Amino acid sequence: MKASLDAGRPVQVEEFENLADSLGGGIGLDNRWTFAMCRDLLDDVVLLSEPEIAGGIQHAYAHEREVVEGAGAAGIAALLASARP
Structure with missing residues (x-):
């Protein structure tokens, strides 16, 4: 488990190995740059x-x-997942 931030409050987040690990950039304070960028720029999240x-x-x-x-x-x-009925 690693610490993460949720509205400034630390919470525990469990990380699992997966095929797209490199997208995570690390969770918690180790990820301060990517987290801020995602928070400010993403409109939505797609779970695969x-x-x-x-x-x-x-x-x-x-x-x-x-x-x-x-x-x-x-x-x-x-894109493939969103194209399915």
């Missing part, structure tokens, strides 16, 4: 499952012949 991220990786290779890591495929995975 591991299979959806894996599907983004597969899509990048199958259609673009690009080998990408999970974080690089997260945008593709989000």
Whole structure:
């Protein structure tokens, strides 16, 4: 568990290894720059499952012949997930 900030109050957040680990930038005070940027600039958050991220990786290779890591495929995975009925 690592400490994180919620409206200035420390809370505990559990981190899990996943295909898109590098998107996290670290949680808590170790992430003061990314957290502030995300808080100020993001309009919404899309949560993806591991299979959806894996599907983004597969899509990048199958259609673009690009080998990408999970974080690089997260945008593709989000687009594919939003295209499903």
